[in-house]
Amino acid sequence: MNYIHDTIAHLKQTSPAQCEFYQAVEEVLESLEPILENSADYQKNAIIQRLVEPERQIMFRVPWVDDDGNIHVNKGYRIEFNSSLGPYKGGLRFHQSVNASIIKFLGFEQIFKNALTGLPIGGGKGGANFDPKGRSDSEIMRFCQSFINELYRHIGPTTDVPAGDIGVGAREIGYMFGQYKRLTGRYDGAFTGKSLLWGGSLARKEATGYGAVYFANYMLQDNDDSLKGKRCLVSGAGNVAIYAMEKLYQLEATPITCSDSSGTLYHESGIDVALVKKLKEGARESLAVYLETHSDAKYIACADYPSDGHAVWRFVADAAFPCATQNELTEADARTLISNGCILVCEGANMPSTKEAVDVLLAAKIAYGPGKAANAGGVATSQLEMAQNASMQMWTFEEVDTKLQQIMKNIFDTASNTAAEFDQPGNLVLGANIAAFRRVADAMIEQGIV
Ligand SMILES: NC(=O)C1=CN([C@@H]2O[C@H](COP(=O)(O)OP(=O)(O)OC[C@H]3O[C@@H](n4cnc5c(N)ncnc54)[C@H](O)[C@@H]3O)[C@@H](O)[C@H]2O)C=CC1
Numbered sequence: 447m448n449y450i451h452d453t454i455a456h457l458k459q460t461s462p463a464q465c466e467f468y469q470a471v472e473e474v475l476e477s478l479e480p481i482l483e484n485s486a487d488y489q490k491n492a493i494i495q496r497l498v499e500p501e502r503q504i505m506f507r508v509p510w511v512d513d514d515g516n517i518h519v520n521k522g523y524r525i526e527f528n529s530s531l532g533p534y535k536g537g538l539r540f541h542q543s544v545n546a547s548i549i550k551f552l553g554f555e556q557i558f559k560n561a562l563t564g565l566p567i568g569g570g571k572g573g574a575n576f577d578p579k580g581r582s583d584s585e586i587m588r589f590c591q592s593f594i595n596e597l598y599r600h601i602g603p604t605t606d607v608p609a610g611d612i613g614v615g616a617r618e619i620g621y622m623f624g625q626y627k628r629l630t631g632r633y634d635g636a637f638t639g640k641s642l643l644w645g646g647s648l649a650r651k652e653a654t655g656y657g658a659v660y661f662a663n664y665m666l667q668d669n670d671d672s673l674k675g676k677r678c679l680v681s682g683a684g685n686v687a688i689y690a691m692e693k694l695y696q697l698e699a700t701p702i703t704c705s706d707s708s709g710t711l712y713h714e715s716g717i718d719v720a721l722v723k724k725l726k727e728g729a730r731e732s733l734a735v736y737l738e739t740h741s742d743a744k745y746i747a748c749a750d751y752p753s754d755g756h757a758v759w760r761f762v763a764d765a766a767f768p769c770a771t772q773n774e775l776t777e778a779d780a781r782t783l784i785s786n787g788c789i790l791v792c793e794g795a796n797m798p799s800t801k802e803a804v805d806v807l808l809a810a811k812i813a814y815g816p817g818k819a820a821n822a823g824g825v826a827t828s829q830l831e832m833a834q835n836a837s838m839q840m841w842t843f844e845e846v847d848t849k850l851q852q853i854m855k856n857i858f859d860t861a862s863n864t865a866a867e868f869d870q871p872g873n874l875v876l877g878a879n880i881a882a883f884r885r886v887a888d889a890m891i892e893q894g895i896v
Pocket residue numbers: 610611612613614654682683684685686687705706707708769770771772794795796821822824825
């Protein structure tokens with residue numbers, strides 16, 4: 447275990463105050479113990495030392511002017527973490543909490559997630575500490591244009607291909623692509639998550655949420671069970687949460703909660719997903735407005751959350767799908783879920799469970815699908831978008847969705863078989879981390895010391 451201690455100590459010294467990044471690295475390194483112990487090759491090639499240091503980190507000023515003529519300056523990031531398996535691939539996050547630690551943890555996770563898809567994509571992530579809430583379309587456009595005024599020189603269809611994440615959807619991708627095209631004169635697949643009118647892929651919008659639910663069903667089917675009839679807790683009300691809820695209904699399960707940054711919505715008879723879509727994808731309103739249509743639902747404002755966790759996880763249900771943000775499911779939440787009889791936690795978000803929560807879920811031996819495996823459907827479908835762009839084709843929804851289901855099944859089988867190979871059957875954290883690491887590390891060795 448010395449290498450974990452040494453690596454984290456080194457990171458604390460060379461990349462200070464990046465706790466989310468240390469958390470992500472520590473989780474991966476703990477899983478790798480059984481494989482590192484027996485491989486002189488990985489040690490000889492300094493794989494861990496090279497893996498935790500991004501190949502390139504770009505940080506830049508993003509100045510923009512609001513509708514009243516005031517000038518604002520935000521901080522932009524793109525971390526090109528590892529390109530051993532293909533061009534850097536990963537989303538952009540626009541949220542006030544963004545900093546180097548958050549983008550680095552997301553970029554680090556992305557390396558392993560992308561490796562699990564089996565597709566030729568490396569890991570990267572980016573974003574800005576920009577809060578889009580309450581901003582007009584013109585303000586969003588000016589911000590996106592300014593962001594791309596710097597980033598355009600670093601991206602391209604075979605170098606680095608950004609997509610969406612929190613606060614970045616089709617609207618923002620449209621504004622960024624427009625500016626990229628203007629500056630470079632190129633019309634190519636430098637972004638994914640594009641509009642269906644000009645190069646997007648059918649099913650990309652749905653892919654992360656649908657994929658996480660397919661993954662959950664594969665976990666249950668492994669125990670001769672399924673999602674049918676299950677009551678489910680979902681957090682978030684954005685891209686991932688909405689399409690996770692939609693797919694849950696299609697598989698005859700019932701989502702009974704969702705949430706946004708102001709509070710939690712609980713609807714005993716099942717969340718009205720069409721209404722949530724209208725509120726969030728259309729008008730961008732608070733979930734509290736839902737009660738104007740459904741007076742039998744409850745809305746618990748953030749101020750009333752228990753201090754050691756999140757209101758979503760306090761309701762009784764069979765399964766839980768964290769689909770909002772990092773560290774939103776605490777140890778106390780995990781204990782509550784288990785004592786309420788929850789049999790599955792499947793992560794649509796990136797690192798939504800704290801380290802202590804993960805330990806509780808693994809010790810309880812319930813079905814636990816870590817984000818880097820369970821939410822990989824989004825980036826996998828982004829790669830399908832890249833393939834369609836490169837071949838100037840557009841596949842049908844059914845073609846893309848069928849490939850997505852196959853990819854999620856392969857990820858489940860790979861993580862599950864690897865966990866069994868290392869004598870920890872059912873531990874998909876260990877299985878996913880080792881399987882992904884092996885692919886990346888072996889590619890790094892074959893490509894030499896770069
Ligand atoms: N969009 C994608 O394709 C993928 C997204 N993810 C992850 O899924 C999660 C959700 O992303 P999206 O749905 O795309 O974003 P989004 O911006 O569409 O939705 C995010 C949702 O989470 C809520 N939220 C954000 N920060 C919060 C906070 N601090 N406290 C409480 N609620 C908060 C927002 O109110 C919103 O409902 C993130 O962890 C993201 O990294 C993972 C894989 C792919």
